[in-house]
Amino acid sequence: MSDSFRSWMKATQADFELTLERLLPSAVTVPERLHQAMRYAALDGGKRVRPLLVYAAGRLFDAPAELLARAAAALEMIHAYSLVHDDMPCMDDDALRRGKPTVHVQYDEATALLVGDALQAQAFVVLAGGDEENTDNAARGLAMVRLLAHAAGSVGMCGGQAIDLASVGVALTQDQLEQMHRLKTGALLRASVLMGAMAGKTLTTAEVAALDVYAGAIGLAFQVVDDVLDATADSATLGKTAGKDAADNKPTYVSILGLDASRQLAEKLCSDAHAALLPFGEKAQQLHDLADLIVQRKA
Numbered sequence: 001m002s003d004s005f006r007s008w009m010k011a012t013q014a015d016f017e018l019t020l021e022r023l024l025p026s027a028v029t030v031p032e033r034l035h036q037a038m039r040y041a042a043l044d045g046g047k048r049v050r051p052l053l054v055y056a057a058g059r060l061f062d063a064p065a066e067l068l069a070r071a072a073a074a075l076e077m078i079h080a081y082s083l084v085h086d087d088m089p090c091m092d093d094d095a096l097r098r099g100k101p102t103v104h105v106q107y108d109e110a111t112a113l114l115v116g117d118a119l120q121a122q123a124f125v126v127l128a129g130g131d132e133e134n135t136d137n138a139a140r141g142l143a144m145v146r147l148l149a150h151a152a153g154s155v156g157m158c159g160g161q162a163i164d165l166a167s168v169g170v171a172l173t174q175d176q177l178e179q180m181h182r183l184k185t186g187a188l189l190r191a192s193v194l195m196g197a198m199a200g201k202t203l204t205t206a207e208v209a210a211l212d213v214y215a216g217a218i219g220l221a222f223q224v225v226d227d228v229l230d231a232t233a234d235s236a237t238l239g240k241t242a243g244k245d246a247a248d249n250k251p252t253y254v255s256i257l258g259l260d261a262s263r264q265l266a267e268k269l270c271s272d273a274h275a276a277l278l279p280f281g282e283k284a285q286q287l288h289d290l291a292d293l294i295v296q297r298k299a
Contacts, residue, residue: 078123
């Protein structure tokens with residue numbers, strides 16, 4: 001990864017943090033404790049991969065900054081809500097997330113449940129609250145609302161989580177594992193890429209197809225690397241409980257393929273993502289580098 005990419009990433013993450021802080025309810029607005037917990041869950045943590053994908057994809061078509069900001073914030077709110085619920089005792093029952101106590105530990109289970117619900121609702125408030133005077137932007141905003149709802153629902157992220165919960169102790173095939181993660185992890189990553197691009201123009205069939213290949217590859221690569229890190233890194237490095245998949249008897253790429261084959265699969269998926277970007281030329285360099293970041297990350 002180049003110095004220019006690292007500089008862009010740091011600047012984008014810093015700007016996005018300010019955007020997210022602005023678009024979340026204030027901590028002093030009633031009910032204060034719920035809003036404080038929402039901000040605890042969403043701010044000051046994470047790699048912000050989804051917002052970075054939104055901004056990088058938006059660059060392909062010179063998308064307006066405010067529409068990109070709202071799309072990125074909405075996606076991160078959905079992602080944050082999913083982590084809050086995922087960590088609860090009725091799901092994965094984890095006490096550590098992003099290096100700090102999970103929401104149900106820091107507050108309580110009822111508050112954590114409400115935080116997830118409220119972050120999901122706030123995501124659509126943000127995404128629907130754009131430039132209503134601009135007909136093109138309003139139409140694109142509506143299309144993004146539809147895409148995000150689909151990606152977060154029963155045939156997207158929630159569906160993947162349902163399959164995950166039903167698969168504990170089950171010997172899945174690689175194809176079944178891939179289907180689960182295309183929904184659980186891949187759906188929101190795909191939405192990030194497509195929503196960023198959609199903020200700039202109405203996409204052609206060929207553009208959607210190329211971006212779909214890219215998003216599908218990085219979505220699976222993200223999960224493969226997650227599985228490798230869960231098996232090899234420690235909790236301090238990850239910011240969450242290491243080794244939990246094996247302890248919970250969950251099927252993973254490592255348990256099915258082994259460590260070396262999983263690492264090789266991640267590299268192949270990265271190459272597939274690079275190849276999908278060729279039609280977009282130099283404007284896709286940030287997306288190219290983000291694929292590298294996803295595969296090479298250590299946490």
